[in-house]
Amino acid sequence: MRIGELAARTGVSVRALRYYEEQELLVPQRSRSGQRHYPDSAVDHVRLIQELYAAGLSSRTIVELMPYAVDGRATPELIDRLSAERDRVEGRITELVGTRDRLDSVITGAAKNLRTGRSCRVGPTG
Amino acid sequence: MRIGELAARTGVSVRALRYYEEQELLVPQRSRSGQRHYPDSAVDHVRLIQELYAAGLSSRTIVELMPYAVDGRATPELIDRLSAERDRVEGRITELVGTRDRLDSVITGAAKNLRTGRSCRVGPTG
DNA sequence: CTTGCCTCTCACGTCAACGTCAGGTTTTAG
DNA sequence: CTAAAACCTGACGTTGACGTGAGAGGCAAG
Known part of the structure; x- marks a missing residue:
């Protein structure tokens, strides 16, 4: 198929898509006309x-x-690289879970604030 | 304290820190000399x-x-905004968990590949 | 053939969160 | 008092993943 359809x-x-090609992520074949x-x-x-990309790579x-996704050929280096990225993603998840919990408690506090009309301080931990 | 210490x-x-001030995130007082x-x-x-920032806001x-973090004043709009961001973060977490699991299975497949020396296809779902 | 849409290759623009350098002032240590 | 360290205000540079527009060529339909 041509680029528009893809x-x-x-x-x-x-x-x-053209950018991906520039980055050698996805190199298509060319017709005679280019x-x-x-x-x-x-x-x-x-x-x-x-x-x-969404995972931050x-x-x-x-x-x-x-190379692995393309020809299914694995090397120890590749596996290390994959594992490293996996760990990076895992770390991000941990961070975000912390942030989500922080947001939750902020929201809970804010809702309480709203009900009581009182200003109960909720900022950084401490 | 002055900017260096902070x-x-x-x-x-x-x-x-100066950038934060520019963005009105953190506006300090000024001495006579500026x-x-x-x-x-x-x-x-x-x-x-x-x-x-790390959470992607x-x-x-x-x-x-x-405004809420500063003066502890909550409004329904603010709470909606906070909830929306909470949900965004939650969505990101879900995405990343999916990606992590994908990476895990890719790694498992690659390790097996390495042991058997055979090329077992592991690419996009399908 | 020509209309119209798709595609091509430059190549500059964008946006966020700063980095970095220049040139000058203020504060601090001795 | 002096020299170093810290601070100030511009203002341009950086990085990544594209957006956007120019100008030209390619291709199926009427």
């Missing part, structure tokens, strides 16, 4: 890329991890 | 700001939520 199917912009042609598998490929990191 | 205590840069002077509470204040959003 964009429509994945929900990412045409510009983004138009990009993607296989059907590109749809899932793009979704994976998006997910990894950079293009460079994704590029480094792609 | 920076040292919080671990954020002097530049960042130097910034912060109260002790600014330390916790900065930490809260950092945490909210923008300066603008933080500014909107600050």
